[in-house]
Amino acid sequence: DSGVTQTPKHLITATGQRVTLRCSPRSGDLSVYWYQQSLDQGLQFLIQYYNGEERAKGNILERFSAQQFPDLHSELNLSSLELGDSALYFCASSVSGALRGEQYFGPGTRLTVT
Amino acid sequence: DQQVKQNSPSLSVQEGRISILNCDYTNSMFDYFLWYKKYPAEGPTFLISISSIKDKNEDGRFTVFLNKSAKHLSLHIVPSQPGDSAVYFCAASAKSNFGNEKLTFGTGTRLTIIP
Numbered sequence: 001d002s003g004v005t006q007t008p009k010h011l012i013t014a015t016g017q018r019v020t021l022r023c024s025p026r027s028g029d030l031s032v033y034w035y036q037q038s039l040d041q042g043l044q045f046l047i048q049y050y051n052g053e054e055r056a057k058g059n060i061l062e063r064f065s066a067q068q069f070p071d072l073h074s075e076l077n078l079s080s081l082e083l084g085d086s087a088l089y090f091c092a093s094s095v096s097g098a099l100r101g102e103q104y105f106g107p108g109t110r111l112t113v114t
Numbered sequence: 115d116q117q118v119k120q121n122s123p124s125l126s127v128q129e130g131r132i133s134i135l136n137c138d139y140t141n142s143m144f145d146y147f148l149w150y151k152k153y154p155a156e157g158p159t160f161l162i163s164i165s166s167i168k169d170k171n172e173d174g175r176f177t178v179f180l181n182k183s184a185k186h187l188s189l190h191i192v193p194s195q196p197g198d199s200a201v202y203f204c205a206a207s208a209k210s211n212f213g214n215e216k217l218t219f220g221t222g223t224r225l226t227i228i229p
Contacts, residue, residue, distance in 0.1 A: 002157060033216065042118070042203060042219035043158070056216050090157050102148065103217065105157030 003027065004106035006091050012112045018079040021109045025072055025093030031055070032074040033103060034066055037088040049074055081113045117141045118206050120220035128228050133191040135223050137204030140185065144206040148217065149178060149189045152201045161202075162189070191225075199227045 003026035013019055025032050030051045035043040045058035049068035060066075063081075068074040078085060088110050092103035119138045127133045135149075145166040150158035164171040164178045164187070171178050177190045191198055204220040 002159070004157070035219075042120075042221040043205075043217075045216040045218065048216060058216055092157070102160050102163065105150075105159070107155065107157050 002104040002106065004091060004093050004104050006089075006106035006109050008109060009107065010110050010112075012114065013081060014114055015081055015083060017081050017113075018077065019081065019111065021076040021078070021089050021091075021111075023074045023076070023091030023093075023106060025074070025091075026095075026104055029093035029095050029104070030072065031094045031103075032068055032072070033092040033094075034060075034074070034076050035090040035092065037090065037108075038084075039087075043090060046076070078111070083113050086111055086113045116221075117144075118204055118218050118220040120202075120204055120223050122223050123221070124224040124226070126226045126228055127194045129196060130193045133189075133194045133198065133225055133227070135189040135191075135202050135204075135225065137187050137189075137220055138185060139187075139206050141206070141208065141218070142185070143208040144218070145209055146207045147178070147180060147187050148205045148207075149176075150203040150205060150219075152203060152222070158203055194225075194227045196227050196229055199225060201225070 005024045007022045033048045034046040037043045046060040047066050048056040066076045088108045090108045092105045094103045148163040149161040151161045152158045162176045180187045201222045201224050203222045205217040
């Protein structure tokens with residue numbers, strides 16, 4: 001158990017809808033990262049938050065947005081969903097100043113868009 | 115543009131033998147490399163890392179080798195055990211001002227250890 005929790009585990013929704021994925025980082029971790037893993041693909045970095053502020057952006061679509069709240073949990077909002085958004089979405093966390101690059105991953109949320 | 119490549123989607127190795135997983139990268143700014151292991155229905159788990167100032171890092175049965183001139187790294191597992199059966203991801207990061215950089219992942223290699 002990495003200490004990172006993600007809810008829900010599974011989500012099935014229709015095209016055009018909007019969903020929110022939630023992540024609680026390990027206790028004490030200030031950074032939260034979101035990744036997308038599509039079928040047969042590696043993990044694609046979406047966005048990073050550090051202590052409530054956006055820190056880095058990757059290949060995140062404009063239809064997607066995220067935020068990190070004062071209690072450090074984070075939410076990833078996906079809107080106007082398309083079939084191609086079906087994927088595993090992972091959240092990871094790390095401590096500022098910890099071993100560089102070492103991130104702790106949650107179990108993921110599997111999103112299916114029908 | 116796939117900056118981190120794992121060209122072998124799968125690998126089968128006999129229990130007790132050495133498993134060698136390979137990874138190539140193209141971005142010369144990468145200076146920190148990691149290997150993650152992933153079991154089904156779980157998130158990736160950090161396994162071992164190496165900084166570009168080193169060419170080898172060892173942790174128990176796991177050793178990572180880095181060849182900067184070839185932009186190549188490899189993970190050696192010896193001896194291989196059935197519990198090592200998983201998908202292995204290579205990841206890389208480049209130094210930034212913030213310290214916690216985004217990781218660029220390869221597509222993974224599925225390792226199967228044959229009893």
